Amino acid sequence: MTQKALDLSIVVPVYNEEESLPELFEWICRVVDEHSITTEVLFVDDGSSDASWSVIMNLRKSDSRAKGIRFNRNYGKSAALQTGFQACNGEVVITMDADLQDSPDEIPGLIKMIKEDGYQLVSGWKRERHDPLGKTIPSKFFNGVTRMVSGIKLHDFNCGLKAYHRDVVKNIEVYGEMHRYIPLIAKWSGFYKIGEKVVQHRERKFGTTKFGLERFVHGFLDLISVSFVTRFRKNPMHFFGTLGTLSFLFGIVVTGFLIGDKLYSLSHHLPVRDVVDQPLFFIALVAIILGTQLFLAGFLAEMIIQVNPKKNDYLISENLGIDA
Ligand code: UDP
Numbered sequence: 001m002t003q004k005a006l007d008l009s010i011v012v013p014v015y016n017e018e019e020s021l022p023e024l025f026e027w028i029c030r031v032v033d034e035h036s037i038t039t040e041v042l043f044v045d046d047g048s049s050d051a052s053w054s055v056i057m058n059l060r061k062s063d064s065r066a067k068g069i070r071f072n073r074n075y076g077k078s079a080a081l082q083t084g085f086q087a088c089n090g091e092v093v094i095t096m097d098a099d100l101q102d103s104p105d106e107i108p109g110l111i112k113m114i115k116e117d118g119y120q121l122v123s124g125w126k127r128e129r130h131d132p133l134g135k136t137i138p139s140k141f142f143n144g145v146t147r148m149v150s151g152i153k154l155h156d157f158n159c160g161l162k163a164y165h166r167d168v169v170k171n172i173e174v175y176g177e178m179h180r181y182i183p184l185i186a187k188w189s190g191f192y193k194i195g196e197k198v199v200q201h202r203e204r205k206f207g208t209t210k211f212g213l214e215r216f217v218h219g220f221l222d223l224i225s226v227s228f229v230t231r232f233r234k235n236p237m238h239f240f241g242t243l244g245t246l247s248f249l250f251g252i253v254v255t256g257f258l259i260g261d262k263l264y265s266l267s268h269h270l271p272v273r274d275v276v277d278q279p280l281f282f283i284a285l286v287a288i289i290l291g292t293q294l295f296l297a298g299f300l301a302e303m304i305i306q307v308n309p310k311k312n313d314y315l316i317s318e319n320l321g322i323d324a
């Protein structure tokens, strides 16, 4: 007999959030108790250098619903979420930032959207944000671009408060800094029922933000690579091969034209130009070489995915209440 599955797992990435954790845990418990939701709260300590881990251990002592995983160093929010996703047992999985900016009061509403309304992923939308302008304005731009690229109608892709059907988190892989693009990863893995819920947002009460301005540069590059990788990951040859073939064919056609032109001129005793005198010759040459190179890149990429590189290679140094 397997144990009765939990209703809910809450995954909380934690990086130096010692002050917030007790209040957050207490608030979560208050909400889930009120609604009789069987719950585990999985804190993933992403290599905090403050007392976060001992706070988590104390929470665990007083309430076995608190569970913890601790990284040996800081690997980033994506790694923390991915590890939490692998370890969690709930039917519905909710992610929530540790800094008390997301409100646990949203939990019942989110669960309802997953269980009753049939959504596979529900993303929070901080319609009224309590963050500095330097963060909210670029974020609007980002969300616009991401909406265009992905075709997903969300206002706030990077909201830390999200709810998932269990199948989603067990089947996607969040790596690098891809936590910003989880809805895209989910959609490209075939989870199309993506919804949005307006959520309350609060000011950071303790500590400071863990992401600086580099978030925008990284975010932009990640958007390009997530669009590319998720689409062509299984068959990179479709991308490189198409470009390579087009370039190669273009080169061949131009070469054919040059040869034809020369033969024609010779046979009609017209003045002839050396091929190396013509810009077109060099263009054709470059196109053929480029085409071959792209093809080669495609082959190499195909071989690399056969080897299936591990993208997540963090080490867990301790855990609390996690099986296996
Ligand atoms: N976080 C993490 N690892 C990191 C950076 C952040 O686990 O390397 C956690 C952090 O503790 C918080 C959440 O990710 O729970 C969101 O971070 P933060 O509040 O600094 O982001 P912001 O609200 O400024 O976007």
Ligand code: MG
Pocket (backbone or CB within 6 Å): 097, 099, 101, 204, 209
């Ligand atoms: Mg925050």
